[in-house]
Amino acid sequence: MTSTIAGFRFAAVSAGIRKDGRVDVALAVADRPAVVAGLFTRNLVRAAPVLVAEERVRSGLARAILVNAGCANACTGEPGLVATRETTESVARALGIPTEEVLPASTGVIGALLPTAKITSKAKELARSITPEGYADFAQAICTTDRWVKIAEAKIETSKGDPVSVLGIAKGAGMIHPDVGPPQATMLVFLFTDAVIKQEELQNALGQAADKTFNACSVDGDTSTNDTVLALASGASNIRLTASEIAPALITVCDKLARSMIADGEGANHVAEIRATGLANDADAKRVAQTMATSLLVKTALHGKDANWGRLLAAAGRSGVAFDPKVASIKIDDVEIVKNGLAVGADVEKAAAEILKGPSYTIEIGLGTGPGSFSYLTSDLGHGYVDVNADYRS
């Protein structure tokens, strides 16, 4: 059961940007200027809201986040920037705060200009309807092809008083292969905490958390023009935390959100955690795990619940990382199907296929005795993905 987060209020409205009339504009407001950290897509093609939010995050403080679904406002040039500025300005005016303290984020079709008037006409309604419990509506309004809302929380116990909270809200099911970093994620992730924390400490902890979670998961290998991760700290707990004190909670929340996004991968039924071990270093292990996690032949085999270890090994072999195929081992959860580069046998493959029927499992590939290891989350690829993406704009 998720609880409210001290210092923040939320609201959502239907502004008619989505064709289906569902809630599609969301607002989060901090009671006082909040310390902010941000990570944005490293795609060279970056949406107007990414450009604006990145600039505004630099001040280190923010009061509000304005998000719309249904339109990414990407590849829309100067008119896109103007639309982003005007919509945030209307919300700022309704809230009585500086425009620069409102951070924009958008998700939806690339190339369509944000319909300014649909949002500005709802600014006052949004501003007056914010409540601490509104986070659930917020989480709903930012969804696009998502089948469920994504909310996670963690508590940090300290000796200084009540626990400090971290609340995370995310959307994402397709175009998911985040590559976010400072100074620059259509994954949208919003993290709220009542901790007191310095901007650099929050940014540092956020970067660590993203590298272990969002930057280590993929639905389709496509990095969005709009990926955005924002973390706001209200300080309402009056408990001061360092990066290393808040990082574990951020990682816990980000990991839950990343798993929820991958489980919600367009057309997907399974979450596989692909763990590569025994490589020379973690970077090599990430390259192996990522190559396996984004292989179409691996992802369709997972869809078919087929313990097709040949495809797993072949994907590792094309990763560009050096290893000796003769020492390769592969385990599906605790069932070893490959040992010393060779099949263990038909019986264990049947046992593995049973595990692959489940909603989530681990595939561990051992490629030597080196210290490098990395875990990467991926989904299976089925007909649903083709359905969603062959007809997305029509």
Add this chain to the structure above:
Amino acid sequence: MTSTIAGFRFAAVSAGIRKDGRVDVALAVADRPAVVAGLFTRNLVRAAPVLVAEERVRSGLARAILVNAGCANACTGEPGLVATRETTESVARALGIPTEEVLPASTGVIGALLPTAKITSKAKELARSITPEGYADFAQAICTTDRWVKIAEAKIETSKGDPVSVLGIAKGAGMIHPDVGPPQATMLVFLFTDAVIKQEELQNALGQAADKTFNACSVDGDTSTNDTVLALASGASNIRLTASEIAPALITVCDKLARSMIADGEGANHVAEIRATGLANDADAKRVAQTMATSLLVKTALHGKDANWGRLLAAAGRSGVAFDPKVASIKIDDVEIVKNGLAVGADVEKAAAEILKGPSYTIEIGLGTGPGSFSYLTSDLGHGYVDVNADYRS
């Protein structure tokens, strides 16, 4: 109309390796020892026939190629190597030639051991049924998920007599993202010419041709453990050619075979030639074109006949290559849908969508004024791909 190729004879039999009983073992025989050049997969995980063929190609001469479909004999360890050697030995004995002059190639399921007896028991039948016209049976027998056979030819006019011929035979529809090179492709390609040519010249020309064709095409981004390209020159024309004299014909034949493979991409209906121009150099242009060509969102949009330029631009933007999105242009054949990084309009997008209904088209993305350009072939991704690959082993 394809014609026979002087100096070579071919045969195929059904050995019961494929479950459906179709012809599945093929043999090509040169009348005399032929000059041979080979390119093999650069996947680190390499099948037994790849290891054996690579070693035997080093002598520079070969008499025969023995190919089976239905079993890749990959990840089969020492027993796999023994099976490959025994099958080639039985064919060598039936032909009365040294075993080292028989080059093996296999395609099919990874991890299954080649059923030696099924092939050795057919060696005599294969050897006595070779005919110049047998190339068509050969082309049929090497197919797996292919919907059609792939044969191409080219003639080289010289002042020295009759034209010199190049005949190419290929298979491939999935696990197609070849990365072949010396010294080390489940694309199988066999090229036969009656030219007189030195081994180094043939190898050189073959490498040039592969880089422009097979190494610039993708169905699913997965590089096989078994990809093999072999070129045999019988010398039967008595006309001596250099690398630069034969290269254009090899490129012509390889380009036709590559286009046929991509058109036959599992579940695919369209071939798109993605051409990136205006980059700093050809390597950057290849990286952009390849990233676009392997994007799931691009490939599903092509399946939906959707001129979704946002996905095209977003894929280019995550390629890791530097360019200014503000100068980007995109043309579908001769219809410009993006100019200066912005949409040209709904009318041209409708015209482009009409072009996308066709079997093949060009997508050209201009990203500046640099001299670098590269063309990459890809297919759309539809339900058929999921059908074929979620159930491949069952």
